Amino acid sequence: MEDFDKVYLVVYGVVSWTSAFLLTRKILPKRSFDFCNRIVSTIHAVVAVMLAVLSVQDWRCPVCPLASNSSPLQMRALGVTLAYLIYDLVCCLFDKSIKIDNSVHHLVSIVGIGAGLAYEKCGSEMVAAMYITEVSSPFLHLRELLKELGYKDTDVNLAADVAFALMFTIARMCFGPYLCYVTLSANNPILIKAMALGLQLVSAFWFCKIARMVKFKFTKRSTSKAT
Numbered sequence: 001m002e003d004f005d006k007v008y009l010v011v012y013g014v015v016s017w018t019s020a021f022l023l024t025r026k027i028l029p030k031r032s033f034d035f036c037n038r039i040v041s042t043i044h045a046v047v048a049v050m051l052a053v054l055s056v057q058d059w060r061c062p063v064c065p066l067a068s069n070s071s072p073l074q075m076r077a078l079g080v081t082l083a084y085l086i087y088d089l090v091c092c093l094f095d096k097s098i099k100i101d102n103s104v105h106h107l108v109s110i111v112g113i114g115a116g117l118a119y120e121k122c123g124s125e126m127v128a129a130m131y132i133t134e135v136s137s138p139f140l141h142l143r144e145l146l147k148e149l150g151y152k153d154t155d156v157n158l159a160a161d162v163a164f165a166l167m168f169t170i171a172r173m174c175f176g177p178y179l180c181y182v183t184l185s186a187n188n189p190i191l192i193k194a195m196a197l198g199l200q201l202v203s204a205f206w207f208c209k210i211a212r213m214v215k216f217k218f219t220k221r222s223t224s225k226a227t
Contacts, residue, residue, distance in 0.1 A: 013083020045137035070123025112195025139164035
């Protein structure tokens with residue numbers, strides 16, 4: 001893929017995600033900025049997982065070949081996600097809801113994916129990372145969407161919390177460390193290795209927060225039933 005094609009793909013992607021957000025705002029004028037952004041984020045998560053699955057070269061070893069040249073499908077998948085991350089980071093700035101941990105996650109991912117597109121290498125590892133980071137995202141956004149729809153502190157919202165916690169734990173704390181290890185062990189560019197390590201550290205930080213959140217939810221539920 002030529003440099004012009006990669007730049008065009010990312011620019012077109014940013015415009016497309018922004019247009020999807022504006023269209024969502026128009027369709028749902030009574031919903032909040034965050035609600036509409038999460039609709040777009042959910043769409044991206046589903047698209048990213050599908051593109052990641054379609055770009056796997058060898059299902060006997062989904063992260064193989066390691067440190068190899070990226071295929072056109074992998075490059076397109078990464079370009080779509082890079083465009084979304086740029087859109088989402090700017091969107092958070094406009095919404096004034098930016099958080100340090102989320103910003104670090106976005107910046108690490110943008111630099112890492114950008115480096116992967118520039119080097120045109122590590123497609124297998126980076127697409128696997130995209131799958132691992134996005135597979136739990138629909139459940140993350142569902143939690144917040146349900147709250148705005150009036151389902152806060154209900155069984156439905158609790159189910160979404162538990163589903164998100166389980167998916168996050170399995171993806172990021174079971175498969176994530178293995179992917180981080182093979183990425184660091186292979187002959188990958190230093191920026192790619194830094195992205196792998198950075199994402200795993202952020203995932204571990206979020207895992208601790210999620211574990212506390214789930215414990216709080218069940219404790220609160222047990223207390224309310226006892227009274």
